[in-house]
Amino acid sequence: MNNILVVSITILVLAFGNWIAAFFLPLGFLDIAIPFAGLAVVLVYFFKSNGGMASRHLDMSIQGSTGIRMEQTTPVTDRSYVLIGAVLYLLLMVGITFFVYRDYFLN
Numbered sequence: 001m002n003n004i005l006v007v008s009i010t011i012l013v014l015a016f017g018n019w020i021a022a023f024f025l026p027l028g029f030l031d032i033a034i035p036f037a038g039l040a041v042v043l044v045y046f047f048k049s050n051g052g053m054a055s056r057h058l059d060m061s062i063q064g065s066t067g068i069r070m071e072q073t074t075p076v077t078d079r080s081y082v083l084i085g086a087v088l089y090l091l092l093m094v095g096i097t098f099f100v101y102r103d104y105f106l107n
Contacts (some may be wrong), residue, residue, distance in 0.1 A: 003081050010085025011092070014040050018093075030097050037090035041083070048080045 018036045022029040098105060 006081040007085040007088065010082050011089045014086060014089045030093075030100060033093040034090070034097060037086065037093045041086045041090055044080070044083045044086045048083050 014037065017040075018033055019029060021036055022032055025032065
């Protein structure tokens, strides 16, 4: 139940962020929905785990500047429900965009 709540909140936060971006840019909500959702998926994937690429880069940077060897962490194997929510939002926006602009794609 908690996982469904995390996925739902993620989708709502992304939709609100998309709406804010559409409000401040001269574009419609659906016009920026797919790039916004794609960027969200990439950012969440990049920063999602303790053993991710950003974390390892920071560990190596600290080790290089201080000379203190950082303990290596293993990548987190648990599912990231924020990432699942971001991917679901991307798929939802792709589906809605294709449905709304179906006449454009069919002609």
